[in-house]
Amino acid sequence: MKAIRYHEFGGVEVLKYEDVPEPEIADNEVLVLVKAVSLNHLDLRLRSGKSPRPVNLPHIGGVDVAGDVAEVGKNVTDLQPGTRVVVDPAIKSKTGVEVVGVNLYGGFAEYVKVPAENVVPIPDDLSYNDASALPICYVTAWYGLNERGKLKAGETVLIHAAGSGTGSAAIQVAKLSGAHVIATAGTNEKLVKAKELGADETINYNESDFADEVKKITNKKGVDLIFDQIGASVWENNLKSLATLGRLLLVGVVGGGTATLNFGPIIMRDITVLGVTVFNAPRSNLVEVINVASLGIIRPVIDKTFPFKEAAEAQKLLENRNQFGKVILNP
Secondary structure, eight states, X not given: OEEEEBSSOSSGGGOEXXXXXXXXXXXXXXXXXXXXXXXXXXXXXXHHTOOSSOOOSSBOOOOEEEEEEEEEOTTOOSOOTTOEEEEOOEEEETTEEEEBTXXXXXXXXXXXXXXXXXXXXXXXXXXXXXXXXXXXXXHHHHIIIIIISOOOTTOEEEESOTTSHHHHHHXXXXXXXXXXXXXXXXXXXXXXXXXXXXXXXXXXXXXSOHHHHHHHHTTTOOEEEEEESSOGGGHHHHHHHEEEEEEEEEOOOTTOSOOOOOHHHHHHTTOEEEEOOGGGSOHHHHHHHHHHHHTTSSOOOEEEEEEGGGHHHHHHHHHTTOOSSEXXXXX
């Protein structure tokens, strides 16, 4: 079969579109014929060797996978070949969590194998491209805002990086929860699109200090919850933007993973800091997201699709942060 594989860490030039052996499934596994895979910044960090998660070389990435069940192991009785599915990438056991596309070969290939319990059927009215956008970005938003952040109707939430796949997902999930949404992005074009998704207020962080703008918007009160995918570079302004009893969700570190910690504001204003790792989310979150997406209550935002052969161009687009929403690869 054909796959996108790299034999060393580096830039997009290390990606090779090449022949690899087709996976052989165990008795409790299924073989999935890949129809769509969405890209994540995790794929870029893994390829560059900058992720703390272990990767054995050569590696096939691709965490977000949708396709058809092509073959089932002899112990699998509740799935049939031809079933349309999306893959839950977190394979959990008593010894820990392994992740499809991270510790294991992923979906940047014509076929991928996973435990049968890690595929979730999808309805016919949900496209493969849309389904592949859900496991990381939309489950992160659902798990972070609803389960970790306990977002309530009427609260105000600040969502950073509105143009990213997770940011565009978080806007929709927050609005579904009845929140007042303030979204940040680096271009006015992205902010217009954030408004179209439901953001009530927007801030261009390249044109103004977002903490100052948050204070103006909230009449100096601050926001109840921050959904932050950026990290160190916005740490101080995040603390300035939070209301008393506010909660800060740390989702990503594209702006750095190390910051100087000032305990004062956290203690004085009873601020709660919460980590959010999608691979700890229960599978029920993925099922819920599939349900609301199939009903059209939320809609995956897809910026552009590429064939597997153009994987390098697709990853460049994500690296340059020129997209709004998800970037998809199709075999």
